[in-house]
């Protein structure tokens with residue numbers, strides 16, 4: 068039961084204890100926050116590492132992929148069919164790409180404006196686009212050909 072009246076030294080002791088408890092609580096909160104921050108940083112670092120590994124693996128797969136269908140055991144990199152495993156897509160904002168469905172490499176038709184701003188990149192992209200455009204594929208629906216003709220005429 069609390070006393071009615073404390074001596075000065077008792078009051079000082081209580082106040083000191085009170086301050087100690089508060090400091091301990093603050094320290095605990097700070098330690099928790101530090102732990103949380105460190106865990107988040109570790110998670111972020113791991114995610115970045117995973118992402119980089121994933122990107123590197125994707126690029127590796129894209130380098131070895133033949134972008135063709137078929138192949139022994141249907142291994143993506145051993146495609147040997149006459150038909151290529153590519154699809155032509157137009158994104159909503161008009162970016163036209165040809166994508167390999169085995170390695171997910173995308174080859175983009177260079178924008179006409181790029182010819183002025185970066186002729187070297189334009190030439191490189193155009194060469195790859197033209198090469199991929201010639202890949203025979205039974206994936207390409209005739210509709211996209213008609214679209215291409217209509218697009219070229221516009």
Ligand SMILES: [Zn+2]
Nearest residue numbers: 132134167170
């Ligand atoms: Zn491919």
